[in-house]
Amino acid sequence: MARTIVITGASDGIGAAAAKMLAYPGDRLVVVGRSPQKTRAIAEELEADSFITDFTDLSQVRELAAGLAEKYPRIDVLANNAGGIMAGRELTVDGHEKTFQVNHLAPFLLTTLLIEGLVASRATVINTSSRANRFMARFDIDDLDAAKKYSANTAYGNAKLCNILFTRELQRRYGDHGISAAAFHPGVVASGFSAESNPINKLAYGTLARRFMLSPAQGADTLVWLATSVPGGDWTPGEYYAKRKVAKANPLAYRPELAESLWEQSAAMVAV
Template sequence: MSRTIVLTGASDGIGAAAARRLAGDGHHVVLVGRSAAKTEAVAAELDAPFFLADFAELAQVRRLAADLLAAHPRIDVLANNAGGIMGERELTVDGHEKTFQVNHLAPFLLTELLLPALVSGRATVIQTASRAAQLFSRFDVDDLQNAHRYAAHRAYGNAKLANILFTQELQRRYGDQGLSAVAFHPGVVGTSFAGETNHVLRYLYRGPLRRLFTVSPDKGADQLVRFAEGTPGSTFQPGAYYEGHRIASGVSREATDPRVADELWERSAAMV
């Protein structure tokens, strides 16, 4: 059965790879990207509709949501795939630390604004998280803006942990209305992901080590495609975070604390 699938971060990497596979399977894929040239190129290749938005500006997220709702009153899948690791600590025009906003606040806001269409479609909401949540996070709900002891990798790990917590809380709040949320780690994917950082991870993703330690975007897209086409309760457990085909374990104490998930939601809602 063909599904309407809204896919952010669709202009490159696993987003573009997933879009190609989902469109090839007959789904109505709606692309969202930041780069006009890259997004238009993928859209032209797939003959798919597209929208542009920079998640570093929440006004663009609000405009994106309004345009999506006007065009698609029912959405079957929302894949919150856009994100990235940044360099030095930077505030957006909205006054939020950029890593936190791009990776968590913007998709949180987009999901909230699209709820009418998502509930109508009994949608699956997918978060592209990362094992960085386990490796790098030092999560402090009182310092969501990473104002203290900032490091690019730590801010990214915190944001990816926020993706996992958001998935759990979205499921708790809206699961009884038919929504199903899931988060996953795509693997270390050889993309332009680390292009905005001066962190050592840039050399892993973009340097000569890339071929040794990364997987292809198409391989990284495997789980995103599986969840987008899957059946909640059968293909995946709603509210869970996956690494490979298994629910991940040992992420962190905060990742399984419903009080932290609830507090993150309330504070995020107040910020946007």
């Protein structure tokens, strides 16, 4: 049966690589990106549908969800892949810290707005996290917008921990209704995810350092595996993966009450 696969952050890096690897004849591929030029180029190359959405604006995320729900009766795979490391603390038009919104709040909103269709489709939801959840996070559930203390790397680590907490709570709430959710670490990939970051991170992920990094296709491997294999058979829903195996996350990722609190606060922030 033909499937519909939606990938956000698909105009570059891991998302673009995954899109190319998932462009199977007969399936419907939908690529979502911020850059009109890059997103449309990928879509044309793969004969895929495309949507232009900037996750720093939640009104655009709502428009995306409405457009997807209207156009596709079923969505079999939703890959929440958009994200990145930002530079200084900056608030979006919605009043939230940019790293938190782009990496967690926007994909949370998109997923929850599509939840009825995802449940009906018995969909797989894949969230791109990072091992930064273990080494960079200094998580404070009472300061999600990092108003008290901010650093670019900490904000990114916190957001990547949010991806895992969201995955686990999504599975708890909707696993019995048909959803299969997973988070994964792609590895240290040579991509443009640090384009808006500070000079130190740009240097760390720059041209010379890229010699020692994974290619976007290598980074996309676990995403593609999760999207094409059998949840409950090949992999366990609700878990965090690296290199196709369950990986160890931040100890906070295994606190159900924290995952539930993050969900409730996120829902209040986006008025779901």
